[in-house]
Amino acid sequence: MSRKRPHRFAPAVLLAAVVLMLAACGVEYPNSTFNHTSDLNTAIDALWDRLLLLGTIVFVFVEVLLIFTIYKFRKRPGGAPAKQIHGHAALEITWTVIPALILVLIAVPTVRTIFKTQAKAPAGSLEVTVIGHQWWWEFRYPSLGITTANELYIPAGKTVNxxxxxxxxxxxxxxxxxxxxxxxxTNRTNYLWYTVNADLAENVFNGFCTEYCGASHANMRFRVYTVSPDKFDSWTKRQQANGVMSPIPSVAAAPVVALASVAGSKAKAPATPPAPASQLAVDGYVYPLAQMPKWTIPQTPVPSEIKFDDALLAGGDSARGHEMVANTKNMGTVPCLTCHIIRGEYTAMGLKDDVAAGPNLTHIASRHTFAAGLYPTTPANLARWIKNAQVMKPGSLMTVLGAGEYNPMLKKTNGSTALDDRQIADIVAYLMALK
Ligand code: HEC
Ligand SMILES: [Cu+2]
Known part of the structure; x- marks a missing residue:
């Protein structure tokens, strides 16, 4: 092999490198940290720019000096040996003072930014409690009485703590x-606050868990919708309302039902089926699905191991699904309401947010993604999720509910009393009504 070979390839390699670098321009960076979208990242970016500038000055200065010295004092044939110097007070003071000054220039803005960003949030900030679970996010708005999951709404232009x-x-x-x-x-509370720029209303951003937390750590994502304060209030109203499929049986009929059950009567009480979702007005803002940029729509491939006949979904009956979920006796498997809260369910098991094992489902259909940003909220995805959440999300702490499905945690296959596909289709119809 010729020793010249690398040289022949050098121009080609250089060209490839340049092409690669150019190719990187014009690409969208939906998760870049360099944007000025909030007071917090603007302050940090200003600090970064300053440090980069100072670092560049130091680098150029040192390199020029170094190259100059190497060249100027290079060994020449027949040249005199280099002069040996021991101790040079002026020089030593100079190279101590200059770095000390540089450190001051770095330290002052750094410490100032730390104090600014670590200070207590300004009074009047919107309080949001973020609770990490393996492997999903709970978001509570204590002042608004809202608990939701995996999709966070915040008002642009207002400080959120x-x-x-x-x-x-x-x-x-x-x-x-x-x-x-x-x-x-686990045993300590941290805080983080920022104000998203007011002109960023009607945007959506990707969020992530960035501390390794177990099997589905990489599947622990969320979405942040930054909306105008008006739209935020409207969203709040929707989220504060109870689940739409849970109308407390109509006012006139309710006493009859109550009496019938008090008397222990076997006589059939006048049935008051919950009104179909379409008859109930659902008010309040939800970020329009059509406006979601493509990088916020989950691309997770749906595991093909879970067989589900999607044709059944068209015939899903939300009232039947509601009966199954609400009246836990109707489910031949672990009832959803042992782990989930659906606010307004008249048979809700009195679960409190603090002990609920799973996300609050009161308005699950108003969330465009589920399972911590892993799948778009579609009937087909929900059906597979209910059938076998463990295959949909490795390690997931939601149990396997489909009949004949294998449960890796219990190391056994579900019997026939677990949910069949038609029951799952009914439950999905109900969930899709929980707007
Ligand atoms: C043993 C407790 C348990 C039971 C029973 C259970 N779930 Fe879950 N569920 C969970 C947990 C935990 C999660 C979060 C999983 C994750 O994202 O990693 C979850 C997530 C979900 C989600 C996604 C919510 C979101 O916003 O991401 C839906 C929908 C859901 N469950 C529906 C149901 C339905 C319907 C039933 C009953 C048929 C049910 N679950 C029964 C524990 C349970
Ligand atoms: Cu994690």
Whole structure:
């Protein structure tokens, strides 16, 4: 092999490198941390720019000096040996003072930014409690009485104070575009606050868990919708309402039902089926699905191991699904309401947010993604999720509910009393009505 070979390829390699670099321009960076979208990331980026500038000056200065010295004092044939110097007070003071000054120039803005971003949130901020679970996110708005999961709405232009907690192991809350990241720690509460620029209303951003937390850590994502304060209020109203499929049986009929059951009468009480979802007005803002940028729509391939006849979904009956979920006796398997809260269910098991094992489903259909940003909320995906959540999300703490499905945690296959596909289709119709 010729020793010249590498040289022949050098131009080609250089060209390839340049082409690669150019190819990187014009690509969208939906998760870049360099955007000025909030006061927090603007402050941090200003600091970064300053440090980069100072670092560049130091680098250029040192390199020029170095190259100059190497060249000027290079060994020449027949040249005199280099002069040996021991101790040079002026020089030593100079090279101590200059770096000390540089460190001051770095330290002052750094410490100032730390104090600014670690200070207590300004009074009047919107409080949001973020609770990390293996492997999903709970979002509570204590002042608004809302508990939701995996999709966070915040008003642009208003300061939001996140109280960060964990139910199990350490997680980390990060929305690269908006600022963060900060850990959620089991036995300690952390805080993070920022104000998203007012002109960023009607945007959606990707969020991630960035602290390894177990099997589905990489599947622990979320979405942040930054909306105008008006739209936020409207969204709030919707979320505060009870689940739409849970109308407390109509006012006139209710006493009859109550009496019938008090008397222990076997006589059939006048049935008051819940009104179909279409008859109930659902008010309040939801970020329009059509407006979601493509990088916020989950691309997770749906596991083909789960067989489900999607044709059944068209015939799903939300009232039947409702009966099954609400009246836990109707389900031949672990009832949904042992782990989930659906606010307004008249047979809700009195679960409190603090002990619910799974996400609050009161308005599940108003969320465009589920399972912590893993899948778009579609009937087909929900059906497979209910049938076998473990295959849909490795390690998931939701139990396997489909008949004949294998449960890797219990190491056994579900019997025939578990949910069949038609029952799942009914439950999906009900969930899709929980707007
Ligand atoms: C043993 C407790 C348990 C039972 C029973 C259970 N779930 Fe779950 N469910 C969970 C957990 C935990 C999660 C979160 C899983 C994750 O994202 O990693 C979850 C997630 C979900 C989600 C996704 C929610 C979101 O916003 O991401 C839906 C929908 C859901 N469950 C529906 C149901 C239905 C319907 C039933 C009953 C047929 C049911 N679950 C029964 C524990 C349970
Ligand atoms: Cu994690």
């Amino acid at each position: 996140f109280t960060l907690q964990s139910r199990d192991v350490i997680h980390s809350f990060w929305t690269p575009q908006l600022g963060g990241k900060r850990d959620l720690i």
